[in-house]
Amino acid sequence: MPIKSVVLIAEAETDGNPSAAMDLAAVGDRLGQDQPVGVHWLVVGKHAAAAGEYLSESTGYPATALVVPPEKPLTGALLANLAKPVLADLRPEIIAFLHTSSAQDCVGPLAIALEAACITGVQGIIADGDQFIFQRAVFGGKWLTEIRAGDRPVVLTVLPGFFQWEDTKRQPGPLEIQQPSPSPQRIRLIEARASDCEAALGQAETVVAAGRGIGSQENLDLIHRLAACFPKSAVAGSRLVCDAGWLPYSRQVGVTGATVSPALYLACGISGAFQHLVGMSGSRFVAAINKDPDAAIFRAADVGVVEDLNTFLPLLIEALERNRSYTA
Amino acid sequence: MKILVCTKRVPDLETIPTPEIPPKSPADIFRDGLAWRMNRYDEYAVEAALQLRETTGASRIDALTVGEEDAEEVLRRAMGMGADHGVHILQTNDRLTSPFTIAGLMAAYARERAYDLILCGTMSEDLMQGLVGPIMAGMLGWPCLTSVHAFAQSERSQALVCEREIEGGCQEALEIDLPALLTIQSGSCQPRYPALSKLLRANTYPLEVFSEETLAPADARQRVVTVRPPEQRREGVRIEGSSESKAHQLAAMLRSKGLC
Numbered sequence: 001m002p003i004k005s006v007v008l009i010a011e012a013e014t015d016g017n018p019s020a021a022m023d024l025a026a027v028g029d030r031l032g033q034d035q036p037v038g039v040h041w042l043v044v045g046k047h048a049a050a051a052g053e054y055l056s057e058s059t060g061y062p063a064t065a066l067v068v069p070p071e072k073p074l075t076g077a078l079l080a081n082l083a084k085p086v087l088a089d090l091r092p093e094i095i096a097f098l099h100t101s102s103a104q105d106c107v108g109p110l111a112i113a114l115e116a117a118c119i120t121g122v123q124g125i126i127a128d129g130d131q132f133i134f135q136r137a138v139f140g141g142k143w144l145t146e147i148r149a150g151d152r153p154v155v156l157t158v159l160p161g162f163f164q165w166e167d168t169k170r171q172p173g174p175l176e177i178q179q180p181s182p183s184p185q186r187i188r189l190i191e192a193r194a195s196d197c198e199a200a201l202g203q204a205e206t207v208v209a210a211g212r213g214i215g216s217q218e219n220l221d222l223i224h225r226l227a228a229c230f231p232k233s234a235v236a237g238s239r240l241v242c243d244a245g246w247l248p249y250s251r252q253v254g255v256t257g258a259t260v261s262p263a264l265y266l267a268c269g270i271s272g273a274f275q276h277l278v279g280m281s282g283s284r285f286v287a288a289i290n291k292d293p294d295a296a297i298f299r300a301a302d303v304g305v306v307e308d309l310n311t312f313l314p315l316l317i318e319a320l321e322r323n324r325s326y327t328a
Numbered sequence: 329m330k331i332l333v334c335t336k337r338v339p340d341l342e343t344i345p346t347p348e349i350p351p352k353s354p355a356d357i358f359r360d361g362l363a364w365r366m367n368r369y370d371e372y373a374v375e376a377a378l379q380l381r382e383t384t385g386a387s388r389i390d391a392l393t394v395g396e397e398d399a400e401e402v403l404r405r406a407m408g409m410g411a412d413h414g415v416h417i418l419q420t421n422d423r424l425t426s427p428f429t430i431a432g433l434m435a436a437y438a439r440e441r442a443y444d445l446i447l448c449g450t451m452s453e454d455l456m457q458g459l460v461g462p463i464m465a466g467m468l469g470w471p472c473l474t475s476v477h478a479f480a481q482s483e484r485s486q487a488l489v490c491e492r493e494i495e496g497g498c499q500e501a502l503e504i505d506l507p508a509l510l511t512i513q514s515g516s517c518q519p520r521y522p523a524l525s526k527l528l529r530a531n532t533y534p535l536e537v538f539s540e541e542t543l544a545p546a547d548a549r550q551r552v553v554t555v556r557p558p559e560q561r562r563e564g565v566r567i568e569g570s571s572e573s574k575a576h577q578l579a580a581m582l583r584s585k586g587l588c
């Protein structure tokens with residue numbers, strides 16, 4: 001069987017170990033489980049040299065680092081432009097990115113340039129003869145689809161948390177450092193601002209999170225009362241709740257909001273889209289309340305209750321308060 | 329400025345069940361009896377186009393959809409909100425059509441029509457791929473930014489300044505040269521609700537209708553071969569009983585685990 005060539009593309013705009021990229025390394029290993037593959041890193045950004053060194057050493061895969069001058073902040077378009085010549089050389093069958101904003105800008109146009117297929121949000125890989133089938137969620141996580149890419153190369157984005165890297169001792173891979181000088185771009189980063197996520201969310205031991213199922217801003221009162229039943233608690237929301245203005249964006253949990261890992265995460269009227277789950281999957285215990293018995297959140301919860309929040313939350317608050325008065 | 333907004337008709341997620349036995353044909357997850365509406369992110373895209381017209385006097389806003397006869401609904405809604413014109417590419421669609429096919433049809437329509445800006449939703453709520461917009465941009469050779477929640481004309485002519493939220497809630501402002509394609513993310517400015525009178529009037533407007541064959545369909549490149557219920561990632565124990573009993577069981581469980 002011919003050896004399939006795989007390129008893992010890691011962004012290196014920020015300082016420090018590119019720990020998120022280890023999910024990609026795990027994808028490389030996963031692909032190699034069923035057939036021989038040649039895996040290669042392409043590391044792009046201001047800090048590509050250090051990140052490339054770390055990744056090639058810790059994974060044993062060879063790396064090409066494209067060090068981008070600091071006055072040219074990395075955008076998805078720049079990432080695609082810099083990656084194209086390297087990919088044209090390596091001619092990989094599989095190209096994998098993490099599912100980041102820049103990756104989402106660049107994978108579509110890159111697939112067109114490489115005449116490749118393109119599958120986003122991959123969360124599982126199955127071998128199928130000498131091909132692969134890629135799994136991704138649809139309908140807010142209610143179903144999983146399995147996609148085959150035919151004979152073309154395929155560009156993927158991989159969701160965080162689905163592929164676990166197993167750290168074994170490996171021979172460091174070789175590292176090649178290049179310093180491309182990017183041409184003027186049609187997309188320019190003007191300003192980057194840090195997140196204004198509420199620090200209290202990260203410190204809370206219990207996070208009570210409201211989804212659109214809460215129905216109205218007035219009903220948030222129930223969520224606040226529920227949170228008050230727990231010590232060191234905080235109220236958070238899904239993106240849709242923040243979009244509606246029911247909670248400030250600083251309280252949003254998920255990929256474009258805060259990441260929390262409390263002892264208890266109480267998801268109230270949240271459907272369980274992966275963009276939300278990314279922000280709370282590190283919670284120790286997850287309880288979900290939703291009126292839809294098929295909601296995806298129940299697959300990401302330790303315990304689930306199928307109920308209407310309007311009637312159930314007052315009962316739960318009462319039960320918890322009674323609980324408390326026993327202890328007191 | 330001439331703007332094209334791409335819209336899709338999607339089923340309401342809450343009406344989709346997950347039976348444990350998957351259907352034989354993947355497309356059958358779109359069973360009969362679903363409630364359908366305009367993709368929410370596309371409503372934001374239409375709203376963004378309308379607001380740009382209000383601030384800059386864009387000359388024309390066209391709404392485009394690819395889909396079966398019924399998909400016409402979303403064009404009517406876009407026109408009810410204020411779009412000038414509706415374009416329907418009729419496709420006998422298995423609803424899991426490859427994003428390359430959809431993007432190919434849309435790009436074929438847009439190519440010779442001198443748009444300055446194309447807006448799509450950041451993803452469709454049903455398939456969640458976020459690919460039709462970026463692939464179309466690739467086909468047209470235009471720059472593309474995804475998940476933009478606000479934008480305005482830049483001081484430079486022929487460019488926009490776009491705001492978006494990226495990983496961890498960080499914010500970015502980016503300038504993009506026109507013509508450009510943006511995919512629109514939900515945000516704090518809610519899409520307007522069309523007045524009934526406007527919706528009724530929109531029902532009488534003629535639509536431009538194409539069959540997919542006339543637009544040279546592109547190669548699909550990939551195919552959904554199976555659908556299955558997702559795996560249980562945590563235990564997912566269901567608490568059963570009357571509402572009162574469930575509340576007590578949940579409270580007792582949290583207490584026994586030292587969580588309250």
Ligand SMILES: Cc1cc2nc3c(=O)[nH]c(=O)nc-3n(C[C@H](O)[C@H](O)[C@H](O)COP(=O)(O)OP(=O)(O)OC[C@H]3O[C@@H](n4cnc5c(N)ncnc54)[C@H](O)[C@@H]3O)c2cc1C
Nearest residue numbers: 211212213238239254255256269270271276291292308309
């Ligand atoms: C680029 C991008 C980034 C995103 N980032 C984030 C992010 O950071 N965080 C985030 O949360 N989302 C994010 N999203 C949005 C995400 O895809 C989902 O749309 C969102 O998480 C859904 O929010 P929800 O669960 O509150 O609402 P819905 O999906 O509408 O779900 C509401 C749920 O409430 C239930 N319900 C309704 N009424 C009741 C009732 N009376 N009692 C009990 N249950 C009820 C319903 O059954 C349903 O399951 C992002 C999307 C994109 C495209």
